[in-house]
Amino acid sequence: MDITQRIPFKPVLAKTLKNYNKQLFIKDLLSGIIVGIVALPLAIAFGIASGVSPERGLITAIIAGFLISLLGGSKVQIGGPTGAFIVIVYGIVEKFGTSGLIIATIMAGLMLFAMGALKLGGIIKFMPYPIIVGFTSGIAVTIFSTQIKDLFGLTMDSVPGDFASKWLAYFQHMDTTNLWSLGLGVISIALIFLWPKVSKKIPGSLVAIVVITLVVYILRELGGITGIETIGDRFSINASLPKPEAPKINMELITTLFPSAFTIAILGAIESLLSAMVADGVIGSKHDSNTELMAQGVANIVTPLFGGIPATGAIARTMTNINNGGRTPVAGLIHAVVLLLILLFLGPLTKYIPMACLAGVLVVVAYNMSEWRQFLNLLKMPKSDVAVLLITFFLTVFMDLTVAIEVGLILAVVLFMRRIMETSSVSVVEEELKPEEYAESDERLSIPNGVAVYEVNGPFFFGVANKFEEQMDMMGEKPIVRIIRMRKVPFIDSTGVRNLQNMCKLAKREGIVTVLSGVNSSVHGVLERSGFYGLLGEDNICPHIYAALERASVILENNPAPKKHHH
Numbered sequence: 001m002d003i004t005q006r007i008p009f010k011p012v013l014a015k016t017l018k019n020y021n022k023q024l025f026i027k028d029l030l031s032g033i034i035v036g037i038v039a040l041p042l043a044i045a046f047g048i049a050s051g052v053s054p055e056r057g058l059i060t061a062i063i064a065g066f067l068i069s070l071l072g073g074s075k076v077q078i079g080g081p082t083g084a085f086i087v088i089v090y091g092i093v094e095k096f097g098t099s100g101l102i103i104a105t106i107m108a109g110l111m112l113f114a115m116g117a118l119k120l121g122g123i124i125k126f127m128p129y130p131i132i133v134g135f136t137s138g139i140a141v142t143i144f145s146t147q148i149k150d151l152f153g154l155t156m157d158s159v160p161g162d163f164a165s166k167w168l169a170y171f172q173h174m175d176t177t178n179l180w181s182l183g184l185g186v187i188s189i190a191l192i193f194l195w196p197k198v199s200k201k202i203p204g205s206l207v208a209i210v211v212i213t214l215v216v217y218i219l220r221e222l223g224g225i226t227g228i229e230t231i232g233d234r235f236s237i238n239a240s241l242p243k244p245e246a247p248k249i250n251m252e253l254i255t256t257l258f259p260s261a262f263t264i265a266i267l268g269a270i271e272s273l274l275s276a277m278v279a280d281g282v283i284g285s286k287h288d289s290n291t292e293l294m295a296q297g298v299a300n301i302v303t304p305l306f307g308g309i310p311a312t313g314a315i316a317r318t319m320t321n322i323n324n325g326g327r328t329p330v331a332g333l334i335h336a337v338v339l340l341l342i343l344l345f346l347g348p349l350t351k352y353i354p355m356a357c358l359a360g361v362l363v364v365v366a367y368n369m370s371e372w373r374q375f376l377n378l379l380k381m382p383k384s385d386v387a388v389l390l391i392t393f394f395l396t397v398f399m400d401l402t403v404a405i406e407v408g409l410i411l412a413v414v415l416f417m418r419r420i421m422e423t424s425s426v427s428v429v430e431e432e433l434k435p436e437e438y439a440e441s442d443e444r445l446s447i448p449n450g451v452a453v454y455e456v457n458g459p460f461f462f463g464v465a466n467k468f469e470e471q472m473d474m475m476g477e478k479p480i481v482r483i484i485r486m487r488k489v490p491f492i493d494s495t496g497v498r499n500l501q502n503m504c505k506l507a508k509r510e511g512i513v514t515v516l517s518g519v520n521s522s523v524h525g526v527l528e529r530s531g532f533y534g535l536l537g538e539d540n541i542c543p544h545i546y547a548a549l550e551r552a553s554v555i556l557e558n559n560p561a562p563k564k565h566h567h
Contacts, residue, residue, distance in 0.1 A: 012072060012074065013069070016328040017330075031331040032334025037203065039065070047081065055238055064300070065078060065080045068296060072329060075329060079272070086139070102304040104260050107258070113298065116296075116297060121273065128388065136370070140369040150356055153227070178227050181229070181355070188360030189360045192204035209357055230351060231351050240344065262405075263405050272293070273293070275313035380530070381530075392404050460500070492523045517548035
């Protein structure tokens with residue numbers, strides 16, 4: 001057996017290039033150019049917000065973006081610096097400088113590569129949903145609070161690190177607000193939010209940066225207004241790709257940086273696989289999570305040698321890629337080349353970009369990241385989910401991400417154990433339904449053509465939900481009605497609800513009607529609270545299998561089964 005079979009490394013690019021043609025290339029080219037332009041303001045903003053220079057953000061988007069598309073396991077994933085890392089990277093740079101960051105990122109890259117090589121890609125997907133929302137909302141609040149100084153143009157020497165002192169310091173310095181900066185920042189935010197009404201293709205963040213930068217340039221040159229801080233006032237831009245440099249490594253630093261590196265690796269894994277899963281849902285494809293993790297690993301080992309910061313799959317840029325027609329990793333390679341050209345030829349122009357405008361871009365990034373609707377929805381879920389959500393959220397905001405991730409992972413395990421224990425004791429349901437009568441009638445329940453019946457045994461939580469989806473994938477022919485028997489489902493958690501929702505939405509898109517059968521009252525309550533009636537229609541949630549089959553035959557009458565062709 002040779003080693004390549006053992007290591008699950010199969011970049012998608014090789015497979016897609018076999019049937020590559022001109023039409024695909026033109027789509028990928030256009031999408032790659034647009035994504036490159038979308039990534040530009042974000043890469044600069046993430047670089048600055050992370051406490052390093054703007055070109056380091058660009059270098060990350062170029063090198064990591066190229067490697068993730070070249071080696072990754074998803075057709076459409078776009079990699080680069082993301083908002084999730086801002087908080088942790090900023091903390092590392094504050095304490096250990098950029099050399100510390102380089103070592104931590106390389107360590108995280110090695111961990112990511114190991115996760116992929118050990119085939120742990122599947123496990124990361126079991127991260128409970130409340131923990132993920134808790135992190136992302138917490139990170140969003142933190143990003144927002146780091147941008148206040150630039151947004152208001154406050155004059156203060158240094159911004160304190162922790163959340164409470166930060167806001168205290170802001171309120172003490174509110175009298176130093178620069179109204180020009182604030183005005184431009186607010187206009188940037190408004191432009192980004194309203195621009196999609198004008199054009200979906202060109203990103204609002206880019207429009208805001210170009211417009212506001214021109215305005216500031218004119219104000220400076222013609223109006224003589226000098227108080228508006230720009231990138232050039234704070235950084236000198238070096239418009240070239242740096243030569244790789246190996247960091248100086250010592251054991252002590254490695255030990256100290258280990259928790260931070262672990263945080264970067266876990267965040268990178270969760271974010272890239274989540275992004276790839278979301279993308280799969282949209283383009284109807286399947287990514288290879290282990291290859292994806294290994295590609296993320298390589299990107300994070302190589303990029304810091306050129307002075308880059310941590311990178312992962314970016315949901316927003318990946319969606320932009322899909323929406324603009326990119327369907328193979330070539331689009332991601334092109335996005336990296338476009339960014340390289342921008343860095344080399346337009347790099348010096350970035351020094352005119354006002355800080356307040358970048359702050360506006362990041363405020364919108366934080367808003368989109370906050371998932372506040374999901375956050376509020378999760379508060380209606382079972383108490384244990386709510387507790388996990390709030391604990392990870394407050395730890396992320398008030399302590400730091402490393403603590404939040406460690407505690408979050410422990411909570412996930414504890415909850416998992418508790419749920420497993422709960423499930424093993426739930427067996428009352430079966431005794432009440434006399435097996436004889438069920439066995440008798442079950443044999444005779446004839447299932448009409450065009451109907452598929454599934455039975456779920458035991459609780460529908462995050463582990464089962466994934467298995468269930470896999471089971472669905474294996475079924476060959478598409479039915480017209482899909483009955484899901486849930487008489488043996490004692491409870492469902494928020495991740496289960498979400499998977500069930502996604503499944504029903506996908507089925508709807510394929511023209512399949514989903515009917516739930518035998519839903520018990522507690523599951524019914526959770527489904528009702530999470531708005532399931534709206535999705536399925538109340539008629540399609542039936543008390544038992546007979547009602548479900550009757551309902552199915554009504555649907556079939558209105559929607560006759562396609563004739564089967566016999567070859």
